[in-house]
Amino acid sequence: MTDIRVGVAADAERFLRTDTVVWFQEELSAPVETQLLGVPADQRFAAELDAPTDPTTYPGIYGVYPLELAVPGDRLVPCAGLTWVGVHPDHRRRGVLSAMLRHHFEQVRDTPGTAVSALHASEPAIYGRYGYGLASLELPITLSRGTTLTAPGLDEAAGAITTQLVSVRDAGTPERMHACHRAVADMGSVVGAASYYERLCLSVPEWLRDKEPWRVLFARRDGRDVGFAMLRRDQKWEDARPSGSMDVPLLVGDPATRLALVRRLVDFDLVSSVRLRTGYAEDPVLTWVGGPRSTSTVSTYDCLWIRLVDLPAALAARAWSAPCDVVVEVVDTYAPWNAGRWRIRADASGAATAERTDADADLLLPVEALGAAYVGGGNLVGRVRAGLVTEARPGAAAELWRAMRTDVAPAASMMF
Numbered sequence: 049m050t051d052i053r054v055g056v057a058a059d060a061e062r063f064l065r066t067d068t069v070v071w072f073q074e075e076l077s078a079p080v081e082t083q084l085l086g087v088p089a090d091q092r093f094a095a096e097l098d099a100p101t102d103p104t105t106y107p108g109i110y111g112v113y114p115l116e117l118a119v120p121g122d123r124l125v126p127c128a129g130l131t132w133v134g135v136h137p138d139h140r141r142r143g144v145l146s147a148m149l150r151h152h153f154e155q156v157r158d159t160p161g162t163a164v165s166a167l168h169a170s171e172p173a174i175y176g177r178y179g180y181g182l183a184s185l186e187l188p189i190t191l192s193r194g195t196t197l198t199a200p201g202l203d204e205a206a207g208a209i210t211t212q213l214v215s216v217r218d219a220g221t222p223e224r225m226h227a228c229h230r231a232v233a234d235m236g237s238v239v240g241a242a243s244y245y246e247r248l249c250l251s252v253p254e255w256l257r258d259k260e261p262w263r264v265l266f267a268r269r270d271g272r273d274v275g276f277a278m279l280r281r282d283q284k285w286e287d288a289r290p291s292g293s294m295d296v297p298l299l300v301g302d303p304a305t306r307l308a309l310v311r312r313l314v315d316f317d318l319v320s321s322v323r324l325r326t327g328y329a330e331d332p333v334l335t336w337v338g339g340p341r342s343t344s345t346v347s348t349y350d351c352l353w354i355r356l357v358d359l360p361a362a363l364a365a366r367a368w369s370a371p372c373d374v375v376v377e378v379v380d381t382y383a384p385w386n387a388g389r390w391r392i393r394a395d396a397s398g399a400a401t402a403e404r405t406d407a408d409a410d411l412l413l414p415v416e417a418l419g420a421a422y423v424g425g426g427n428l429v430g431r432v433r434a435g436l437v438t439e440a441r442p443g444a445a446a447e448l449w450r451a452m453r454t455d456v457a458p459a460a461s462m463m464f
């Protein structure tokens with residue numbers, strides 16, 4: 049078999065061209081570095097083969113956005129945001145992705161301070177084999193114009209919010225978005241680096257065509273930004289009646305701020321439906337409107353996939369919900385340094401350690417089960433019942449799960 053070598057992609061144009069072939073996209077007029085904004089040059093990687101290949105593209109590419117993940121305990125921890133993954137159609141199904149992911153895990157392992165990798169999957173069947181667990185769900189919610197949102201306990205705080213609509217092209221918009229997001233990241237969501245918000249605010253002509261530029265509705269309290277909704281409207285008329293739609297990929301703020309923002313979003317002139325791509329399993333929006341049948345539609349998709357790359361460091365980085373003392377036997381093919389037996393102990397203060405042990409295992413689990421449970425979304429008892437985790441000591445899965453679960457389900461993470 050041909051050898052596959054993975055390293056930094058020195059040729060940015062070749063990297064971009066590979067992406068264009070993989071995703072069968074039109075070529076954009078924006079400069080190469082503009083299109084790659086947010087992926088630092090030393091975080092663009094490529095696979096090369098020993099055999100001769102097309103010199104204008106790479107056989108495979110991937111990139112990493114430097115992110116922060118909001119974990120239990122109200123903390124932001126560094127997280128490698130795996131993205132731009134693509135294998136040239138001529139080289140698929142020969143192990144290029146597998147080689148790139150082995151490389152990615154070694155890179156993350158060797159990056160001080162970063163213990164987890166996360167992604168959004170193009171197809172859900174790809175990443176479980178590499179140790180990523182499905183950590184949260186996304187429930188896009190569509191609301192009709194004028195939907196009533198009932199939240200008596202938040203009315204006063206929401207009433208103190210004013211809103212301001214700006215364009216992504218207005219000076220300072222990415223910086224304001226970044227500052228708001230870092231200040232109020234919901235548990236389970238990710239926050240980008242400053243350059244990621246510049247990327248969100250790019251106005252590439254081919255992405256716009258007949259569409260309005262993205263806009264940002266900032267929420268302000270006492271003269272300060274406290275949240276925002278990113279939005280775009282699409283004009284439409286049916287039988288001479290306005291039936292425009294609005295797309296909202298990002299909604300940030302504490303509950304009262306989100307209430308004020310959503311109330312404003314369902315009260316835009318000429319817009320008859322608002323699609324919040326930010327919904328999640330325990331999203332208060334679903335409660336405020338009176339349940340799923342009070343929406344126009346609500347659907348369910350996989351959202352963030354999380355992979356523990358440095359298992360003991362990752363487990364120690366979050367707060368734990370209850371004490372536990374459980375020995376787990378971890379199966380990990382792609383990051384073999386995690387494989388084997390670990391004693392996981394959490395105390396009443398919420399601190400936890402994972403240490404190597406020779407003691408008998410209480411639980412046998414694939415590393416993706418810990419990734420799925422990392423922000424409190426993937427029920428370990430449910431996995432035992434589903435035959436995906438094996439319990440040697442009855443009650444061990446419940447003990448570990450009670451320590452890892454969280455009071456509310458993880459929020460949906462923004463797309464990256």
Ligand SMILES: CC(=O)SCCNC(=O)CCNC(=O)[C@H](O)C(C)(C)COP(=O)(O)OP(=O)(O)OC[C@H]1O[C@@H](n2cnc3c(N)ncnc32)[C@H](O)[C@@H]1OP(=O)(O)O
Pocket residue numbers: 070071130131132133134135136139140141142143144145146147167168169170171173174
């Ligand atoms: C985080 C992100 O960026 S998500 C974006 C992912 N990229 C895409 O979807 C772009 C289009 N697809 C591609 O570029 C490629 O098909 C990739 C990247 C998904 C897979 O690359 P390949 O080099 O073909 O994968 P590789 O040969 O290493 O396959 C490894 C295993 O995954 C399986 N696999 C690969 N792709 C898929 C898929 N789409 N669905 C199910 N299984 C898959 C292979 O069958 C193989 O299984 P095996 O180990 O049991 O034999």
